[in-house]
Amino acid sequence: MMIAEHSLVVLIDDHLGEGLHVGVVVHIYGDGKAYEVEFVDGDGSTIALLTLGSSDVRPIEAGELLHTRRRA
Numbered sequence: 001m002m003i004a005e006h007s008l009v010v011l012i013d014d015h016l017g018e019g020l021h022v023g024v025v026v027h028i029y030g031d032g033k034a035y036e037v038e039f040v041d042g043d044g045s046t047i048a049l050l051t052l053g054s055s056d057v058r059p060i061e062a063g064e065l066l067h068t069r070r071r072a
Contacts, residue, residue: 001032002028002031002032003025003026003028003032003035003054003055003057003059004025004028005025005026005027005028006024006025006026007024007025007059007060008023008024008059008060009022009023009024009035009037009057009058010022010057010058010059010060010061010064011023011037011052011056011057011060012055012056012057012058013056018039018047019071020039020047020048020050021044022039022060022066023037023038023039023040023050023057024037024038024040025037025057026038026049029051031068032054033053033054034042034051034052034053034054035051035052035054036049036050036051036052037049037050037051037052037057040062041071042068047071
């Protein structure tokens with residue numbers, strides 16, 4: 001299943017050690033083989049813009065809550 005542009009996605013594994021969890025798809029590559037995902041902080045500033053494979057992210061699901069925390 002291809003994730004639509006502008007969808008919220010969850011990073012499956014924090015393999016980057018950045019503490020990133022939820023981002024937004026800003027571009028789709030190769031019919032959903034990879035996604036450009038933007039991670040932002042509370043004021044909308046970009047923390048990271050990553051190209052991730054389809055196995056690295058999943059759509060956020062109903063009932064999942066976003067939470068806040070301070071960046072180190």
